[in-house]
Amino acid sequence: MILPSLKIKKKNRRGSRSLAGTTGIFLFLALLGAFMVLPLLYAVISSFKPIDELYAYPPRFFVRRPTTENIKMLFSLAAxxxxxxxxxxxxxxxxxxxxxxxxxxxxxxxxxxxxxxxxxxxxxxxxxxxxxxxxxxxxxxxxxxxxxxxxxxxxxxxxxxxxxxxxxxxxxxxxxxxxxxxxxxxxxxxxxxxxxxxxxxxxxxxxxxxxxxxxxxxxxxxxxxxxxxxxxxxxxxxxxxxxxxxxxxxxxxxxxxxxxxxxxxxxxxxxxxxxxxxxxxxxxxxxxxx
Amino acid sequence: MNNKNKLLKLSYERRQGLVGYVFLIPWLIGTAVFFCYPFFHTVWLSFCDVSFDTGRIISKFSGIGAYKFVFIQQQFLQQAWTHLVTTCLHTACVLIISIFLAIILNQEFFGRSAWRVIFSLPIIVASGLVLSVFQKDLTFQASVTSESTNIFQNEALTEMLLSMGIGDKIINVVVTAVSSVVDILWMSGVQILLFITGLQSISPSLYEVCDVEGATAWQRFWKVTFPLLTPYIFLNIVYSIIDISTQSTASVMYTIRYYYNNVMYANSSAAGTGYFLMILALLGIITALLSKRIVYIDK
The missing domain is CATH 1.10.3720.10 (MetI-like)
Known part of the structure; x- marks a missing residue:
């Protein structure tokens, strides 16, 4: 008898937030998180860009023709x-x-x-x-x-x-x-x-x-x-x-x-x-x- | 009886003292060598004419000339003051945002650990080579594409606010705030992590008591969470002030480095020492204001 009631109480405490509230938090976090992730994402994407795309004007965020040349070059330079x-x-x-x-x-x-x-x-x-x-x-x-x-x-x-x-x-x-x-x-x-x-x-x-x-x-x-x-x-x-x-x-x-x-x-x-x-x-x- | 107690206490204290010093010695030596000596040397250099001979530094006492030159003639005082005011504003913003985010990130919801990593990225990214690569590349992009970066200068926002009939001054504040949100987010990685650790250390039984007594979420925050977070708030205030006031990108730091790199050691030392004293005074005021308000569960 005690066990189920305890469970309900715990569920209530954590799950009392409405669906709208959860969505709101998610949107808020996503908006702020974008500021954190975008520079990093940009670096990841840029490391796959060939040289002409890196200097393209106007610059594009996404890569058109991904290449592993940069990474290869890093390793060959390192070697x-x-x-x-x-x-x-x-x-x-x-x-x-x-x-x-x-x-x-x-x-x-x-x-x-x-x-x-x-x-x-x-x-x-x-x-x-x-x-x-x-x-x-x-x-x-x-x-x-x-x-x-x-x-x-x-x-x-x-x-x-x-x-x-x-x-x-x-x-x-x-x-x-x-x-x-x-x-x-x-x-x-x-x-x-x-x-x-x-x-x-x-x-x-x-x-x-x-x-x-x-x-x-x-x-x-x-x-x-x-x-x-x-x-x-x-x-x-x-x-x-x-x-x-x-x-x-x-x-x-x-x-x-x-x-x-x-x-x-x-x-x-x-x-x-x-x-x-x-x-x-x-x-x-x-x-x-x- | 009383006498015996006193004796016992004495030996206990002495024992404690001995162990305490043994625990402290490595750190004391380290601090003496790598902080105290360099610090006093720097203070000494700031009162000297510094010149170089083969293999040694010649420092001749020359009074407060360097201070006068740097702080008054070169207007370093004004620069430092401006940066300290900015520091205080940013610290306040960082605190509010990081408490808020820490409370959200401390709740249970889907993908929590992924979000935590995302919001702690500044800690991992915001120093060293990684940052300089970002900055170099971003400034490069900006110089090539000066037109496209204007999108981010909030002209749309300014026009929108103007059309709503809001005064110039308020618009300025709002626009500055929006554009510094990103800056502030990038400053608050450490603080968010410290607040999460602080929130984790609050005993769950206190929240159970709240539930039993029928407290609302609002009361629960102000009567339990907030008081128990005060030590971490203090910690974060001190950390933020130090972190923001000594940011390597600040113009104050740039000036100090400029003197250093141009072999004007007396000026660099004077600027550094003076600025250091100003931060110290600020921290002293804040500690005096806050130290009575911190809640320790032990006492």
Whole structure:
């Protein structure tokens, strides 16, 4: 008897919207979504356009005679590079992977302390926000100087180390951890769990949505960055710089550059889809009860 | 008893302190090396005459000359102020649009995850090489086809509003708003995602209580959803202000880069430091206004 009535209630809560309302939401989303998708769609379509259609006047949105020439050219250009293309891919994946994971771990540890510990240096969190807004372009010169002094030029560390203490992640994680009931942590402490254990088995699983979201930000941030003036060795350069060199060869390569930019967008999109699917999963059994 | 408690508490605190510092040390070192030192160096350079010798930088103290030059003579102050006002307006728009979209995208309907990907595209696209390729191509197209781009300049909209007998000023506002909707949508990817994460963290049992008590959807939003979203609203305000005020396409950033690229390090440092202080002041005011109004479920 109870079960059907519960079901009806749940159905009512979610399904109370009228058909017109649902249609309205769909239209609204479609209208706004068009602004998001059109540039991307344009890039996809353009990467299949032959050169005469790319420069056609007036320009057409759709392609008349699709060709895979641009993509072939991207691969043949990539194959003819002095350093093998796979090397750039490896560099990018390695640097982005290490920097993202390291950043998430460091940021979470600090956020845990800033959010749940009673320390005298809590005011330092203000420094975090301050660091967040000081723009990189002004800091290039001193950062270069200090990296040269530390011998980080021409190493992977030159890419990775400056990313690790980025304050965006710390700021995000702290805001999410502030939401976590202190009672949860205290009860684990009373049961005899060490802080490290509380951190790994209670805090991190509970704020999984937060660091899954941070994963998206951090990864795309590192993946899309193209730090110049830190690494000069071609063997250690990133995919971004390889593709922008291919693209930079002139306006005749508009199609190739479209194909290249699409190629570069694939990993962030994959990471996004994976992480966001798990965000929805974790919230269902996050183990928090009020 | 009391004494014993005090002792216990002390050792607990000390233990907590020790672990806390161990957790903090890696980040502290990183920040000191990659932020604090470069930051103070930059501030120092902004008060100096900077010149170069083989293998080293010579900086000689010269007072606030660079600030005077940049902010007053070159009217950087005005530029920065204008951009900060724009930042505030855009932040407000971004917040409203992203809350709205996040609430819609948080509901259950067909193709929800596909919509989420679509509205998060700006996060993936809006930086790095991809964006520069888009911009390069779009400006190229615009220069070739200057006539066809006029379609998007809202002339039709302007004429329609004029024929309705609406004043010039209002028309300007409306037209600007419409053309910046696209801009604002492209700025709000991160914010939408943060709000969705925030909405997901609201306990479903609170909504059940609302149902049991017979609250309307309107009450449910203002009494449950909105208060519990306030931490995320604050987070998004700070994020948006920083993100929008330091956009690399802004004219302010262009000026700073211009000085940097033309080896005028003192000017670049002065402009950067001054602008930074202005953003900091803005954030300070906002934090002071809002910090009392944030609702934490814990307290």
């Amino acid at each position: 003819n590079l002095w350093v093998p293309f796979s090397r750039y891919v490896f560099n990018s994946v390695f640097v982005s992977g290490v920097a993202t994971v390291g950043h998430i771990i460091l940021a979470s540890m600090c956020a845990f302390v800033f959010s749940k510990f009673n320390l005298r240096i809590k005011w330092m969190f203000k420094l975090v926000v301050t660091a967040l807004l000081f723009n990189g372009s002004v800091l290039w010169l001193p950062q270069y100087v200090i990296m040269a002094k530390m011998g980080l030029l021409n190493t992977y560390w030159g890419y990775i180390l400056p990313v690790l203490p980025m304050s965006l992640g710390l700021f995000l994680m702290k805001q999410f951890m502030d939401q976590l009931p202190t009672a949860l942590i205290e009860s684990a402490g009373i049961d005899g769990a060490s802080y490290f254990r509380i951190f790994t088995t209670i805090v991190m699983p509970t704020v999984k949505p937060a660091w899954m979201t941070l994963l998206v930000f951090a990864f795309q941030n590192v993946w899309n960055s193209n730090p110049h003036g830190v690494v000069f060795d071609e063997q250690l350069k990133l995919l971004q710089s390889a593709i922008s060199e291919i693209v930079a060869a002139g306006i005749a390569r508009v199609g190739v550059s479209m194909a290249g930019s699409l190629f570069i967008m694939i990993p962030p999109i994959v990471i996004f889809v994976v992480s966001q699917n798990s965000v929805i999963e974790t919230m269902a059994h996050s183990g928090l009860k009020d």
